[in-house]
Amino acid sequence: MLSIQNLSYHPPATPEAILCNISFNLCDRQLGLMVGPSGSGKSTLLEVLSGFVDWTGGHIYWHSQELTPDHLQQISGLVFQFPERHFCGSTILEELRLGHMDLDHERIDHALSAVGLGHLAPSTSPQSLSGGQQRRLALAVQLIRQPSVLLLDEPTAGLDWSMRKQIFSILQELKKDWTILVVTHEPEELSAMADQTWTIAHGKIA
Numbered sequence: 001m002l003s004i005q006n007l008s009y010h011p012p013a014t015p016e017a018i019l020c021n022i023s024f025n026l027c028d029r030q031l032g033l034m035v036g037p038s039g040s041g042k043s044t045l046l047e048v049l050s051g052f053v054d055w056t057g058g059h060i061y062w063h064s065q066e067l068t069p070d071h072l073q074q075i076s077g078l079v080f081q082f083p084e085r086h087f088c089g090s091t092i093l094e095e096l097r098l099g100h101m102d103l104d105h106e107r108i109d110h111a112l113s114a115v116g117l118g119h120l121a122p123s124t125s126p127q128s129l130s131g132g133q134q135r136r137l138a139l140a141v142q143l144i145r146q147p148s149v150l151l152l153d154e155p156t157a158g159l160d161w162s163m164r165k166q167i168f169s170i171l172q173e174l175k176k177d178w179t180i181l182v183v184t185h186e187p188e189e190l191s192a193m194a195d196q197t198w199t200i201a202h203g204k205i206a
Protein backbone atom coordinates (compact mmCIF):
# COMPACT_ATOMS: atom_id res chain seq x y z
CA MET A 1 0.00 0.00 0.00
CA LEU A 2 1.16 3.52 -0.81
CA SER A 3 0.38 5.71 2.16
CA ILE A 4 0.58 9.49 1.98
CA GLN A 5 0.38 11.23 5.32
CA ASN A 6 -0.02 14.99 5.71
CA LEU A 7 2.08 15.69 2.64
CA SER A 8 2.87 19.34 2.02
CA TYR A 9 4.98 21.10 -0.57
CA HIS A 10 5.71 24.76 -0.14
CA PRO A 11 8.68 25.94 -2.22
CA PRO A 12 10.25 29.17 -0.92
CA ALA A 13 9.38 30.98 -4.17
CA THR A 14 5.61 30.61 -3.75
CA PRO A 15 3.51 32.62 -1.28
CA GLU A 16 1.14 29.67 -0.70
CA ALA A 17 1.82 25.95 -0.34
CA ILE A 18 1.21 24.07 -3.62
CA LEU A 19 0.25 20.90 -1.71
CA CYS A 20 -1.22 21.16 1.75
CA ASN A 21 -1.72 18.26 4.21
CA ILE A 22 -2.51 15.66 1.55
CA SER A 23 -3.37 12.25 3.04
CA PHE A 24 -4.60 9.13 1.27
CA ASN A 25 -3.91 5.42 0.97
CA LEU A 26 -3.72 3.52 -2.29
CA CYS A 27 -3.91 -0.24 -1.88
CA ASP A 28 -1.97 -2.72 -4.00
CA ARG A 29 -3.46 -3.48 -7.41
CA GLN A 30 -5.97 -0.70 -7.13
CA LEU A 31 -6.53 2.26 -9.40
CA GLY A 32 -6.82 5.57 -7.57
CA LEU A 33 -8.13 8.64 -9.33
CA MET A 34 -7.17 12.17 -8.25
CA VAL A 35 -9.52 14.67 -9.84
CA GLY A 36 -8.99 18.42 -9.81
CA PRO A 37 -9.15 21.51 -12.00
CA SER A 38 -6.16 23.05 -13.74
CA GLY A 39 -3.69 24.46 -11.23
CA SER A 40 -4.98 22.39 -8.30
CA GLY A 41 -1.62 20.65 -7.77
CA LYS A 42 -2.13 17.31 -9.57
CA SER A 43 1.09 17.33 -11.60
CA THR A 44 3.05 18.60 -8.62
CA LEU A 45 1.73 15.70 -6.55
CA LEU A 46 2.97 13.26 -9.21
CA GLU A 47 6.36 15.02 -9.31
CA VAL A 48 6.65 14.51 -5.55
CA LEU A 49 5.54 10.87 -5.77
CA SER A 50 8.10 10.25 -8.54
CA GLY A 51 10.87 11.55 -6.31
CA PHE A 52 11.64 14.52 -8.57
CA VAL A 53 10.70 17.06 -5.92
CA ASP A 54 11.55 17.02 -2.22
CA TRP A 55 8.42 17.74 -0.21
CA THR A 56 8.47 20.09 2.77
CA GLY A 57 6.15 18.30 5.21
CA GLY A 58 4.60 14.92 5.92
CA HIS A 59 5.53 11.32 5.19
CA ILE A 60 5.24 8.82 2.36
CA TYR A 61 5.26 5.06 3.02
CA TRP A 62 5.35 2.02 0.78
CA HIS A 63 3.91 -0.71 3.02
CA SER A 64 5.71 0.00 6.29
CA GLN A 65 8.82 1.59 4.80
CA GLU A 66 9.13 5.36 4.95
CA LEU A 67 10.30 6.68 1.59
CA THR A 68 12.81 9.31 0.52
CA PRO A 69 12.84 10.95 -2.93
CA ASP A 70 15.56 8.43 -3.94
CA HIS A 71 13.30 5.52 -2.96
CA LEU A 72 10.42 7.07 -4.89
CA GLN A 73 12.57 7.35 -8.03
CA GLN A 74 13.15 3.59 -7.74
CA ILE A 75 9.60 2.47 -7.09
CA SER A 76 7.54 4.92 -9.16
CA GLY A 77 6.96 4.98 -12.89
CA LEU A 78 5.63 8.33 -14.14
CA VAL A 79 3.95 8.73 -17.52
CA PHE A 80 3.86 12.45 -18.25
CA GLN A 81 0.98 14.25 -19.88
CA PHE A 82 1.57 14.04 -23.69
CA PRO A 83 4.41 11.51 -23.21
CA GLU A 84 4.88 11.12 -26.98
CA ARG A 85 6.49 14.56 -27.00
CA HIS A 86 9.38 13.10 -25.02
CA PHE A 87 10.13 10.06 -27.20
CA CYS A 88 13.85 9.91 -27.99
CA GLY A 89 14.33 6.52 -29.67
CA SER A 90 14.14 6.09 -33.44
CA THR A 91 12.55 2.63 -32.95
CA ILE A 92 10.24 1.07 -30.36
CA LEU A 93 13.16 -1.08 -29.22
CA GLU A 94 15.42 1.94 -28.72
CA GLU A 95 12.67 3.75 -26.81
CA LEU A 96 12.17 0.81 -24.47
CA ARG A 97 15.90 0.26 -23.97
CA LEU A 98 16.79 3.88 -23.15
CA GLY A 99 18.68 3.65 -19.89
CA HIS A 100 18.19 -0.14 -19.82
CA MET A 101 20.47 -1.48 -22.54
CA ASP A 102 20.61 -4.93 -20.95
CA LEU A 103 16.86 -5.62 -21.20
CA ASP A 104 16.21 -9.01 -22.78
CA HIS A 105 13.67 -9.71 -25.51
CA GLU A 106 11.37 -11.61 -23.18
CA ARG A 107 10.90 -8.57 -20.95
CA ILE A 108 10.43 -6.30 -23.96
CA ASP A 109 7.82 -8.63 -25.49
CA HIS A 110 6.04 -8.86 -22.16
CA ALA A 111 5.83 -5.08 -21.73
CA LEU A 112 4.62 -4.55 -25.30
CA SER A 113 2.02 -7.32 -24.98
CA ALA A 114 0.75 -5.85 -21.70
CA VAL A 115 -0.20 -2.68 -23.56
CA GLY A 116 -1.53 -4.43 -26.66
CA LEU A 117 1.46 -3.63 -28.89
CA GLY A 118 2.89 -7.15 -29.01
CA HIS A 119 2.15 -7.42 -32.73
CA LEU A 120 4.40 -4.49 -33.72
CA ALA A 121 7.94 -5.00 -35.01
CA PRO A 122 10.51 -3.62 -32.54
CA SER A 123 12.05 -1.72 -35.46
CA THR A 124 8.86 0.38 -35.87
CA SER A 125 9.38 4.11 -35.44
CA PRO A 126 7.45 5.55 -32.46
CA GLN A 127 6.60 8.52 -34.68
CA SER A 128 4.70 6.25 -37.09
CA LEU A 129 2.31 5.01 -34.37
CA SER A 130 -1.21 6.32 -33.86
CA GLY A 131 -1.85 8.63 -30.91
CA GLY A 132 -3.34 5.78 -28.86
CA GLN A 133 -0.44 3.47 -29.70
CA GLN A 134 2.06 6.15 -28.69
CA ARG A 135 0.36 6.49 -25.30
CA ARG A 136 0.50 2.71 -24.90
CA LEU A 137 4.19 2.70 -25.79
CA ALA A 138 4.78 5.34 -23.11
CA LEU A 139 3.05 3.01 -20.63
CA ALA A 140 5.28 0.13 -21.75
CA VAL A 141 8.38 2.30 -21.24
CA GLN A 142 7.44 2.56 -17.57
CA LEU A 143 6.13 -1.00 -17.14
CA ILE A 144 9.43 -2.42 -18.35
CA ARG A 145 11.08 -0.88 -15.29
CA GLN A 146 8.59 -2.85 -13.17
CA PRO A 147 7.68 0.03 -10.85
CA SER A 148 5.68 -0.63 -7.70
CA VAL A 149 3.42 2.32 -8.47
CA LEU A 150 2.43 3.58 -11.90
CA LEU A 151 1.66 7.33 -11.98
CA LEU A 152 -0.30 8.67 -14.95
CA ASP A 153 -0.80 12.36 -15.69
CA GLU A 154 -3.93 12.93 -17.82
CA PRO A 155 -3.44 9.65 -19.76
CA THR A 156 -6.15 10.38 -22.34
CA ALA A 157 -5.53 14.11 -22.87
CA GLY A 158 -5.93 15.12 -26.50
CA LEU A 159 -7.05 11.68 -27.71
CA ASP A 160 -10.24 11.07 -29.66
CA TRP A 161 -12.98 8.82 -28.37
CA SER A 162 -11.73 5.57 -29.95
CA MET A 163 -8.18 6.09 -28.71
CA ARG A 164 -9.44 6.97 -25.24
CA LYS A 165 -11.36 3.70 -25.28
CA GLN A 166 -8.11 1.84 -26.09
CA ILE A 167 -6.41 3.42 -23.09
CA PHE A 168 -9.33 2.65 -20.76
CA SER A 169 -9.32 -1.01 -21.73
CA ILE A 170 -5.52 -1.23 -21.23
CA LEU A 171 -5.84 0.39 -17.81
CA GLN A 172 -8.63 -2.02 -16.90
CA GLU A 173 -6.21 -4.88 -17.63
CA LEU A 174 -3.16 -3.27 -16.02
CA LYS A 175 -4.92 -2.67 -12.74
CA LYS A 176 -5.16 -6.42 -12.20
CA ASP A 177 -1.37 -6.46 -11.67
CA TRP A 178 -0.27 -2.92 -10.92
CA THR A 179 -0.96 -0.20 -8.40
CA ILE A 180 -1.95 2.88 -10.39
CA LEU A 181 -2.59 6.53 -9.54
CA VAL A 182 -4.17 8.64 -12.28
CA VAL A 183 -4.56 12.40 -12.08
CA THR A 184 -7.01 14.16 -14.34
CA HIS A 185 -9.33 17.11 -14.65
CA GLU A 186 -11.73 15.03 -16.78
CA PRO A 187 -12.62 11.85 -14.85
CA GLU A 188 -15.49 10.79 -17.15
CA GLU A 189 -15.06 7.11 -18.06
CA LEU A 190 -12.12 6.65 -15.66
CA SER A 191 -14.47 7.04 -12.69
CA ALA A 192 -16.14 3.75 -13.52
CA MET A 193 -12.93 1.74 -13.17
CA ALA A 194 -11.41 3.62 -10.22
CA ASP A 195 -11.30 1.80 -6.90
CA GLN A 196 -10.94 5.10 -5.08
CA THR A 197 -11.45 8.71 -6.13
CA TRP A 198 -10.24 11.86 -4.42
CA THR A 199 -10.84 15.48 -5.31
CA ILE A 200 -8.05 18.02 -5.07
CA ALA A 201 -8.52 21.79 -5.10
CA HIS A 202 -5.96 24.48 -4.25
CA GLY A 203 -3.51 21.77 -3.16
CA LYS A 204 -5.90 20.21 -0.66
CA ILE A 205 -7.94 17.04 -0.82
CA ALA A 206 -11.59 17.87 -0.37
Ligand SMILES: Nc1ncnc2c1ncn2[C@@H]1O[C@H](COP(=O)(O)OP(=O)(O)OP(=O)(O)O)[C@@H](O)[C@H]1O
Pocket residue numbers: 011013014018036037038039040041042043044045185
Ligand atom coordinates in the same frame (compact mmCIF):
# COMPACT_ATOMS: atom_id res chain seq x y z
N1 LIG B 1 8.00 25.05 -9.48
C1 LIG B 1 6.97 25.84 -9.24
N2 LIG B 1 7.14 27.08 -8.75
C2 LIG B 1 6.10 27.88 -8.50
N3 LIG B 1 4.81 27.52 -8.67
C3 LIG B 1 4.58 26.31 -9.15
C4 LIG B 1 5.62 25.40 -9.46
N4 LIG B 1 5.06 24.25 -9.91
C5 LIG B 1 3.74 24.45 -9.90
N5 LIG B 1 3.44 25.68 -9.43
C6 LIG B 1 2.08 26.21 -9.20
O1 LIG B 1 1.42 25.26 -8.41
C7 LIG B 1 0.06 25.16 -8.78
C8 LIG B 1 -0.29 23.73 -9.14
O2 LIG B 1 0.34 23.40 -10.39
P1 LIG B 1 0.17 21.95 -11.05
O3 LIG B 1 0.85 22.00 -12.37
O4 LIG B 1 0.61 20.94 -10.09
O5 LIG B 1 -1.41 21.88 -11.24
P2 LIG B 1 -2.27 20.86 -12.10
O6 LIG B 1 -3.46 20.54 -11.29
O7 LIG B 1 -1.42 19.73 -12.55
O8 LIG B 1 -2.67 21.73 -13.36
P3 LIG B 1 -2.86 21.28 -14.90
O9 LIG B 1 -4.04 20.33 -14.93
O10 LIG B 1 -3.12 22.57 -15.61
O11 LIG B 1 -1.57 20.62 -15.33
C9 LIG B 1 -0.15 26.15 -9.91
O12 LIG B 1 -0.67 27.33 -9.38
C10 LIG B 1 1.24 26.35 -10.45
O13 LIG B 1 1.38 27.62 -11.02
